[in-house]
Amino acid sequence: MRLSDWQRKRSTIGLTPLIDVVFLLLIFFMLASTFLKFSAVRISGAQGGGKSGNLSEIALIQVRGSDEIRVNGTLLSMNGFLSHINQLTANGITRAVLQPAKTATVQDLVKVLEVTKSSTLKSVVVVK
Amino acid sequence: MRFKTTKIAKPPAENMIALINIVFLILIFFLVASVVRPFSDREVRLAQSADPKSAGVGTRMAVLRRDGSKYLGGALVSDAQLQSQFKDWAAEPKRGVTLVADRDMPASALIAIVTQANAAGLADVKLLTRKAR
Numbered sequence: 001m002r003l004s005d006w007q008r009k010r011s012t013i014g015l016t017p018l019i020d021v022v023f024l025l026l027i028f029f030m031l032a033s034t035f036l037k038f039s040a041v042r043i044s045g046a047q048g049g050g051k052s053g054n055l056s057e058i059a060l061i062q063v064r065g066s067d068e069i070r071v072n073g074t075l076l077s078m079n080g081f082l083s084h085i086n087q088l089t090a091n092g093i094t095r096a097v098l099q100p101a102k103t104a105t106v107q108d109l110v111k112v113l114e115v116t117k118s119s120t121l122k123s124v125v126v127v128k
Numbered sequence: 129m130r131f132k133t134t135k136i137a138k139p140p141a142e143n144m145i146a147l148i149n150i151v152f153l154i155l156i157f158f159l160v161a162s163v164v165r166p167f168s169d170r171e172v173r174l175a176q177s178a179d180p181k182s183a184g185v186g187t188r189m190a191v192l193r194r195d196g197s198k199y200l201g202g203a204l205v206s207d208a209q210l211q212s213q214f215k216d217w218a219a220e221p222k223r224g225v226t227l228v229a230d231r232d233m234p235a236s237a238l239i240a241i242v243t244q245a246n247a248a249g250l251a252d253v254k255l256l257t258r259k260a261r
Contacts, residue, residue, distance in 0.1 A: 041257055107175040
């Protein structure tokens with residue numbers, strides 16, 4: 001019996017197609033992927049037709065820029081904003097309406113929304 | 129006349145195994161360390177958010193560029209087309225919509241889109257941000 005001879009003649013599997021595919025996968029993942037960490041902020045717009053609640057429970061937040069925020073007319077910076085909001089909620093305010101001015105950017109809106117989310121306010125709606 | 133036949137020696141084949149090892153290593157690194165980009169618009173720079181907890185990033189996305197143009201799945205769309213897409217999505221309102229807006233875009237323009245989506249029946253509207261390091 002000469003089995004060993006047959007074994008010796010068997011050709012090795014070609015590596016080239018394997019390398020081709022692996023390179024292809026590598027290039028795909030390099031182009032399609034990112035190392036950024038994403039997150040999302042929920043935005044609720046005002047909707048008509050709802051029951052009108054008690055107006056004394058609503059605060060108006062106007063945003064002009066990152067350092068010019070008015071809460072019920074009081075000018076605040078980003079630093080004093082959270083403590084002011086928490087003070088208001090202690091005095092019976094439960095909801096807020098957020099109105100950005102023309103100069104406010106999406107980044108300013110996100111900053112303010114994050115602060116209001118961490119505050120004790122129950123809900124914040126944005127209006128134009 | 130008989131020329132002397134000289135055999136040109138074959139250069140030894142480079143060792144491919146080492147190359148494959150490295151390429152596999154890089155491939156696995158990208159697979160493990162990165163996530164697939166949820167949208168593909170290099171013009172849009174996302175707003176930063178510092179909040180460690182966040183709502184989940186959905187898969188239905190509308191891209192809003194700084195100049196006010198709107199894109200759905202990479203294609204430029206008009207206001208009316210966006211509105212009709214919102215109406216289609218509203219058939220399954222639980223999934224909501226995620227807006228991908230440039231950070232320097234006016235906030236009022238974003239709110240106009242949010243209001244549009246709400247009017248179409250999508251109550252769950254989120255804005256995609258990137259986490260600050």
